[in-house]
Amino acid sequence: MAADSRITNALFSAIDELNDIRPQDQQLEKSLDTVLFGQDGKLDSIGLVSFIVAAEQKIAQETGRSITLADERAMSQKNSPFRTVGTLADYCSILLAEGE
Amino acid sequence: MDKKRILITGTRKGIGAFLASYYADRGFQVIGCSRGEPEWEVEGYRHFSLDVSDERRVVEMFAVIREEYGGLDILVNNAGVASMNHILLTPCTTVRKILDTNVTGTFLFCREAAKLMQRGEFGRIVNFATVATPLKLEGEAIYAASKAAVVSLTEVLARELAPFGITVNAVGPTPVKTDLIRSVPKEKMDALLERQAIRRFGQMEDISNVIDFFIKPESNFITGQVIYLGGV
Numbered sequence: 001m002a003a004d005s006r007i008t009n010a011l012f013s014a015i016d017e018l019n020d021i022r023p024q025d026q027q028l029e030k031s032l033d034t035v036l037f038g039q040d041g042k043l044d045s046i047g048l049v050s051f052i053v054a055a056e057q058k059i060a061q062e063t064g065r066s067i068t069l070a071d072e073r074a075m076s077q078k079n080s081p082f083r084t085v086g087t088l089a090d091y092c093s094i095l096l097a098e099g100e
Numbered sequence: 101m102d103k104k105r106i107l108i109t110g111t112r113k114g115i116g117a118f119l120a121s122y123y124a125d126r127g128f129q130v131i132g133c134s135r136g137e138p139e140w141e142v143e144g145y146r147h148f149s150l151d152v153s154d155e156r157r158v159v160e161m162f163a164v165i166r167e168e169y170g171g172l173d174i175l176v177n178n179a180g181v182a183s184m185n186h187i188l189l190t191p192c193t194t195v196r197k198i199l200d201t202n203v204t205g206t207f208l209f210c211r212e213a214a215k216l217m218q219r220g221e222f223g224r225i226v227n228f229a230t231v232a233t234p235l236k237l238e239g240e241a242i243y244a245a246s247k248a249a250v251v252s253l254t255e256v257l258a259r260e261l262a263p264f265g266i267t268v269n270a271v272g273p274t275p276v277k278t279d280l281i282r283s284v285p286k287e288k289m290d291a292l293l294e295r296q297a298i299r300r301f302g303q304m305e306d307i308s309n310v311i312d313f314f315i316k317p318e319s320n321f322i323t324g325q326v327i328y329l330g331g332v
């Protein structure tokens with residue numbers, strides 16, 4: 001799925017926000033391939049929580065719509081939507097499309 | 101940081117109204133909310149009219165706070181309702197109303213405030229408990245249960261929010277003369293005061309004193325605690 005540019009923008013600005021408060025050697029790269037969580041992931045569970053909070057807020061700013069990323073459905077997916085920036089972007093598109 | 105930003109719920113009257121002007125007088129930027137509009141005015145105070153359990157309105161208010169204040173330092177979850185009734189005479193609508201305001205409202209404000217606070221890596225949340233819970237007050241079953249839930253929330257959130265530099269504590273007042281307890285008969289009230297170590301009504305300043313302690317920067321090692329007044 002080609003990620004909507006508004007979603008990519010939102011996720012990248014969430015990364016900017018997180019990078020602001022992360023040490024220099026733990027900066028996240030603004031790429032759809034960046035591994036967020038799980039094996040080789042850049043975030044621990046608290047880091048992931050902060051990232052999700054920032055992402056929800058940026059998506060609301062970009063699209064004017066509020067979505068809940070970390071609900072039971074997200075947690076029960078076989079392939080976690082929080083694996084990479086790209087998988088999260090896809091998951092956001094699905095949620096936004098459903099709400100239309 | 102210049103002026104600290106404090107959000108207090110339930111500010112139209114009672115303890116919340118006192119706290120709003122108390123902190124405005126001390127140079128805080130005070131944001132408050134209640135369903136109705138306050139009849140008083142204080143410089144440095146901004147009001148939002150909303151029900152604390154209305155998720156959409158609450159989230160909108162926090163978006164305004166984020167935009168206009170750039171964050172939040174302190175949350176005081178004061179809004180609360182009580183209803184004195186024997187369980188056999190308590191309708192479910194009353195139960196829902198109490199749980200919505202006291203539990204859902206407190207939860208919602210903690211959640212949204214913590215989202216703002218975690219970015220600054222500093223935050224202080226103070227919830228409202230009551231001596232009705234430890235005293236197992238007859239006639240206040242739902243109220244006491246709702247505040248027991250607030251105590252649990254306080255204790256668990258203290259742990260969940262500690263990594264973000266946010267502390268979560270609660271103050272548990274004894275009876276304070278506000279509308280909340282106006283309908284409680286005098287004999288009941290006297291019997292209740294008898295059960296306190298220090299037998300008098302609570303004053304507004306007894307409450308602000310505990311809040312002042314919790315929100316001090318030096319109290320960054322104090323979290324998940326409930327301080328009951330009057331030695332209960």
Ligand SMILES: NC(=O)c1ccc[n+]([C@@H]2O[C@H](COP(=O)([O-])OP(=O)(O)OC[C@H]3O[C@@H](n4cnc5c(N)ncnc54)[C@H](OP(=O)(O)O)[C@@H]3O)[C@@H](O)[C@H]2O)c1
Nearest residue numbers: 110112113114115134135136151152180228275276278280
């Ligand atoms: N007074 C006591 O003896 C005592 C003892 C122990 C604990 N407490 C606790 O202290 C806190 C304050 O009580 P109080 O004595 O000041 O009560 P109060 O005089 O009845 O005031 C309650 C305040 O909360 C607001 N409020 C109520 N429901 C609300 C809702 N759903 N959404 C938004 N605002 C709401 C009210 O304004 P609107 O009506 O305009 O919404 C009002 O400003 C409560 O949490 C209470 O449980 C009080």
